[in-house]
Amino acid sequence: MRGDEMFFEIDPNSQVPLYLQLTQQIKQAVVNGQAEIGQALPSVRILASDLGVNMHTVNKAYNMLVDEGVLRKNQQGYSIYLNKIQLESPMYQLELKEQLKNLMINSFIHGVNLKEFTQWTHVIAQELKETPKER
Amino acid sequence: MRGDEMFFEIDPNSQVPLYLQLTQQIKQAVVNGQAEIGQALPSVRILASDLGVNMHTVNKAYNMLVDEGVLRKNQQGYSIYLNKIQLESPMYQLELKEQLKNLMINSFIHGVNLKEFTQWTHVIAQELKETPKER
Amino acid sequence: MRGDEMFFEIDPNSQVPLYLQLTQQIKQAVVNGQAEIGQALPSVRILASDLGVNMHTVNKAYNMLVDEGVLRKNQQGYSIYLNKIQLESPMYQLELKEQLKNLMINSFIHGVNLKEFTQWTHVIAQELKETPKER
Amino acid sequence: MRGDEMFFEIDPNSQVPLYLQLTQQIKQAVVNGQAEIGQALPSVRILASDLGVNMHTVNKAYNMLVDEGVLRKNQQGYSIYLNKIQLESPMYQLELKEQLKNLMINSFIHGVNLKEFTQWTHVIAQELKETPKER
DNA sequence: GTGGTCTAGACCACT
DNA sequence: GTGGTCTAGACCACG
Numbered sequence: 001m002r003g004d005e006m007f008f009e010i011d012p013n014s015q016v017p018l019y020l021q022l023t024q025q026i027k028q029a030v031v032n033g034q035a036e037i038g039q040a041l042p043s044v045r046i047l048a049s050d051l052g053v054n055m056h057t058v059n060k061a062y063n064m065l066v067d068e069g070v071l072r073k074n075q076q077g078y079s080i081y082l083n084k085i086q087l088e089s090p091m092y093q094l095e096l097k098e099q100l101k102n103l104m105i106n107s108f109i110h111g112v113n114l115k116e117f118t119q120w121t122h123v124i125a126q127e128l129k130e131t132p133k134e135r
Numbered sequence: 136m137r138g139d140e141m142f143f144e145i146d147p148n149s150q151v152p153l154y155l156q157l158t159q160q161i162k163q164a165v166v167n168g169q170a171e172i173g174q175a176l177p178s179v180r181i182l183a184s185d186l187g188v189n190m191h192t193v194n195k196a197y198n199m200l201v202d203e204g205v206l207r208k209n210q211q212g213y214s215i216y217l218n219k220i221q222l223e224s225p226m227y228q229l230e231l232k233e234q235l236k237n238l239m240i241n242s243f244i245h246g247v248n249l250k251e252f253t254q255w256t257h258v259i260a261q262e263l264k265e266t267p268k269e270r
Numbered sequence: 271m272r273g274d275e276m277f278f279e280i281d282p283n284s285q286v287p288l289y290l291q292l293t294q295q296i297k298q299a300v301v302n303g304q305a306e307i308g309q310a311l312p313s314v315r316i317l318a319s320d321l322g323v324n325m326h327t328v329n330k331a332y333n334m335l336v337d338e339g340v341l342r343k344n345q346q347g348y349s350i351y352l353n354k355i356q357l358e359s360p361m362y363q364l365e366l367k368e369q370l371k372n373l374m375i376n377s378f379i380h381g382v383n384l385k386e387f388t389q390w391t392h393v394i395a396q397e398l399k400e401t402p403k404e405r
Numbered sequence: 406m407r408g409d410e411m412f413f414e415i416d417p418n419s420q421v422p423l424y425l426q427l428t429q430q431i432k433q434a435v436v437n438g439q440a441e442i443g444q445a446l447p448s449v450r451i452l453a454s455d456l457g458v459n460m461h462t463v464n465k466a467y468n469m470l471v472d473e474g475v476l477r478k479n480q481q482g483y484s485i486y487l488n489k490i491q492l493e494s495p496m497y498q499l500e501l502k503e504q505l506k507n508l509m510i511n512s513f514i515h516g517v518n519l520k521e522f523t524q525w526t527h528v529i530a531q532e533l534k535e536t537p538k539e540r
Numbered sequence: 541g542t543g544g545t546c547t548a549g550a551c552c553a554c555t
Numbered sequence: 556g557t558g559g560t561c562t563a564g565a566c567c568a569c570g
Binding site: 072073074075076 | 282283284285287288
């Protein structure tokens with residue numbers, strides 16, 4: 001069974017590289033429960049065809065997620081894995097904090113105060129929790 | 136008055152483009168009160184020399200900040216401006232929310248829950264408030 | 271006599287091709303004395319079924335071992351052979367030395383010194399000697 | 406200064422993927438002292454041209470070494486780094502031991518005993534120590 | 541059918 | 556000049 005339940009969208013006009021858009025979509029599907037551990041992902045070529053991008057772009061995204069510990073690869077293809085040892089490495093958390101600091105600086109400069117920023121995080125957390133089963 | 140009290144550091148070994156490191160440092164100086172409205176920035180030539188980077192790099196950073204509404208350029212050079220109309224444009228805020236969403240997805244995937252994430256924001260907010268006057 | 275005392279395990283989630291996992295397991299059984307010269311191997315069909323893999327996979331593994339000089343094929347099926355002339359061909363030894371060199375380079379790069387590496391070889395040699403008769 | 410002192414050779418007819426041959430050559434240059442920490446590597450395109458391979462092949466090799474902790478990448482290009490925290494991760498050592506076990510099984514099957522195998526390791530270690538300064 | 545490797549060539553971002 | 560991204564298309568290994 002291939003993961004036909006997962007649908008991803010990418011914007012070819014975005015400044016964000018296509019393969020990064022894809023990794024984010026896959027991670028989001030994991031976070032909001034659309035994708036479960038062990039679930040198979042669409043094959044590289046199929047997904048590339050569906051998204052209208054090149055095979056190598058999907059390949060790069062999948063392999064990045066393997067390196068990060070989100071996916072695993074075997075002889076049959078890629079599937080959701082979530083290797084906690086890899087995922088919860090301190091290196092990542094330092095990187096995330098640095099990114100959060102920069103994001104907060106930008107928010108403050110652009111007139112968003114801490115209270116508003118905190119509200120945003122809670123609204124987004126809520127959105128991410130609501131599993132979109134309407135698909 | 137030249138802004139001699141502002142000191143910036145860039146890491147040439149970072150993956151982050153030099154001009155972005157510089158814009159972040161300048162914004163951070165504004166946020167934590169090191170830099171005040173009207174204060175002049177070091178000249179492009181001087182700062183480039185101090186940081187050991189190309190003049191084009193500093194120029195690019197300054198001009199980006201002018202476009203963003205943080206700096207203004209006049210006959211004497213660049214100075215802190217903070218044009219609220221530009222800064223608080225809804226476009227920027229949408230962009231910031233999108234970035235926050237992605238950052239939160241990455242945090243959750245990497246084992247950071249909402250509570251921890253919120254704690255991080257408060258710790259960072261505190262750090263940003265403490266004006267480092269010891270310079 | 272069918273080799274019912276040989277039990278092999280393969281990991282479908284491994285990066286290593288299934289047929290290579292199988293050839294290694296068979297060679298290991300020979301090295302640690304679990305399998306003796308003349309002993310028959312499970313039929314392709316049976317082993318494929320036991321391991322939950324395709325018949326082609328077992329077939330490929332068996333034929334590779336025939337080419338290498340470990341097995342021989344006759345009317346009844348495959349059995350342990352150990353053709354020294356084939357096995358001790360200089361070609362193989364050159365290949366093995368090349369692999370050892372690369373493995374040592376990787377070990378040294380990853381902080382393992384020669385003394386530790388040599389200790390590893392002795393520990394592994396010991397493990398391989400202890401015939402697991404408890405099966 | 407680009408690392409013009411480093412010379413690599415790859416065999417397009419080898420079974421080993423070109424990018425892996427290249428990573429091995431670079432690691433070997435580090436192990437035997439030909440390459441030192443901080444030294445810049447040839448640019449992706451220059452090296453690709455020198456070796457007669459595609460840019461992407463060199464790129465893949467370099468990026469693998471960055472992930473492994475051997476190289477570092479900055480705005481100017483790639484250079485030798487040797488991040489011990491990454492390099493000496495236990496995950497790698499387990500992998501190396503597994504590879505060593507398989508290599509030893511193959512050696513024993515092919516008529517090499519433990520004594521000979523240990524001699525090989527010492528001969529190779531000696532070869533790797535002798536810095537080839539004759540270049 | 542799956543993914544992996546490699547090539548050739550284009551366009552973009554950064555310094 | 557440096558690397559990064561993306562495309563199009565070919566050939567191979569594995570199951």
